[in-house]
Amino acid sequence: xxxxxxxxxxxxxxxxxxxxxxxxxxxxxxxxxxxxxxxxxxxxxxxxxxxxxxxxxxxxxxxxxxxxxxxxxxxxxxxxxxxxxxxxxxxxxxxxxxxxxxxxxxxxxxxxxxxxxxxxxxxxxxxxxxxxxxxxxxxxxxxxxxxxxxxxxxxxxxxxxxxxxxxxxxxxxxxxxxxxxxxxxxxxxxxxxxxxxxxxxxxxxxxxxxxxxxxxxxxxxxxxxxxxxxxxxxxxxxxxxxxxxxxxxxxxxxxxxxxxxxxxxxxxxxxxxxxxxxxxx
Numbered sequence: 546x547x548x549x550x551x552x553x554x555x556x557x558x559x560x561x562x563x564x565x566x567x568x569x570x571x572x573x574x575x576x577x578x579x580x581x582x583x584x585x586x587x588x589x590x591x592x593x594x595x596x597x598x599x600x601x602x603x604x605x606x607x608x609x610x611x612x613x614x615x616x617x618x619x620x621x622x623x624x625x626x627x628x629x630x631x632x633x634x635x636x637x638x639x640x641x642x643x644x645x646x647x648x649x650x651x652x653x654x655x656x657x658x659x660x661x662x663x664x665x666x667x668x669x670x671x672x673x674x675x676x677x678x679x680x681x682x683x684x685x686x687x688x689x690x691x692x693x694x695x696x697x698x699x700x701x702x703x704x705x706x707x708x709x710x711x712x713x714x715x716x717x718x719x720x721x722x723x724x725x726x727x728x729x730x731x732x733x734x735x736x737x738x739x740x741x742x743x744x745x746x747x748x749x750x751x752x753x754x755x756x757x758x759x760x761x762x763x764x765x766x767x768x769x770x771x772x773x774x775x776x777x778x779x780x781x782x783x784x785x786x787x788x789x790x791x792x793x794x795x796x797x798x799x800x801x802x803x804x805x806x807x808x809x810x811x812x813x814x815x816x817x818x819x820x821x822x823x824x825x826x
Contacts, residue, residue, distance in 0.1 A: 577650035578625075588625045590616045591635030591643055591652035591775075595724070598749020598807045599655055608632050610749065612772075614803040615672055615794070616653040619774065622790035623783075641665045644777045651787065652775040655743065658824055667780060668773035669787035672800075674816040674825055677706050677767035678744035680732065680751060680760050687739055688763060693717040696738040699728035706741045709767055725750065733759065743770050744813065751811035764814060769825045788821045 578588040592612055593600035599610040613632075620630050635643045635652050643649050644666050651669070658668045681687045687696070693714035700707035702721045711717055720737055722728050728740040729750050740747065744762055751760040774791075776783050794800045795818040804815050819825070 576647050587629050587631050588620055588623065589631045589633050589649045590620060591633050591640065591649040591654055592616060593636075593654045594634045595726070596655065596746055596749060597753050598811075599745060600653075601749075602632075602634075609807075611673070611745070611803050611807040612653040612655065614807065615791075615800075616651075616774075618794045618799055618803075619651070619653075619787050619790040622793065623786060640775060644775055647777065650776075651783065653772075654775075655746065655770075656773055656775050657770045658773040662775075666775045666778050667784050668775060669784045670773035670791060670821065671771040671819045671824065672774065672791050672794075673745060673772040674819050675743040675745040675770040675772060676765070676816075677709060677741060677770070678747055678765050679710075679763040680729070680740040680747040681738065681763055682732065683759055683761050685738070685761070690714050690765060690767065693739060697736070699731050699737040699740045700742060701725055701728065704742065706743075706767075710741050729756070729760075739763075741767075745770075745772075745808070745815075748808040748811040748813035752808060752813075757810055760811075762811065762813065771819065771824050792821060 592608065592610075594602040596610065600608070600612045601610050602608055617627055617630065633643070633649050635649065635654050640652050640654065640656060641662065644652060658671060679687065679690070687693065690710050690713035693710060694716040696717055697720055698707060698710060698714075698717045699720045699722060702723055704721075707719050707721070711719065720731065722731065725740070725742060725746065728737065731737045732740050733756070747762055750756060751762065774787050776787065800818050804813075808815060
């Protein structure tokens with residue numbers, strides 16, 4: 546039998562081919578987690594970085610909040626310890642794109658489930674039922690939306706929350722600021738009389754150490770906001786696993802503990818944990 550001479554160049558090509566085969570050959574895997582379904586080195590999870598009580602990056606680089614606690618619990622059920630989580634900031638306008646690109650495995654970021662979003666992403670949950678409300682000073686006599694007539698109301702630029710309130714209080718003087726933090730500062734200084742958005746977000750701000758005892762929620766229910774965990778469209782396996790994790794979190798009372806830890810100081814009158822798939826209109 547005649548042997549073919551192996552040159553240095555052909556040997557290099559052969560070695561490269563063997564290496565590619567050993568590594569899986571292509572780049573079709575989900576880059577949001579090294580193993581796709583858990584147990585890998587890291588998992589990337591989308592959260593907010595600027596919402597106290599929900600998703601907040603602290604000065605020391607750690608992360609706190611109800612969404613963070615829920616996501617950490619879910620990740621553990623998927624096979625990832627806290628030190629295997631890579632938190633990724635996902636701002637509201639980029640959440641659908643982040644999932645479509647595979648930047649994150651899932652998103653827990655005050656992500657209200659609605660029909661328009663459900664056409665682009667799949668949702669697990671819901672895991673919290675929030676409502677639009679008002680944040681006022683602790684000695685305020687504002688108890689209803691109609692009390693805001695001739696009062697100054699703050700919300701973030703582009704928010705629909707303020708417009709909802711103005712249906713009941715058409716004479717309210719709307720002040721729009723870039724962030725909720727700026728609205729809270731305006732409320733503290735007396736520049737505005739109330740701030741409106743989801744009650745969970747308001748409770749998170751009111752629970753901060755520097756604001757404890759200074760603010761209260763009016764206790765209104767101006768809308769229903771069903772917070773879900775966003776997953777890439779078509780990833781039914783991950784949705785089912787997250788739903789199982791959420792049910793377990795409610796069953797072992799870890800959900801209640803997370804609510805008390807993150808919202809308790811604001812005396813947040815939260816709704817009971819919603820049932821999976823139970824969307825309140």
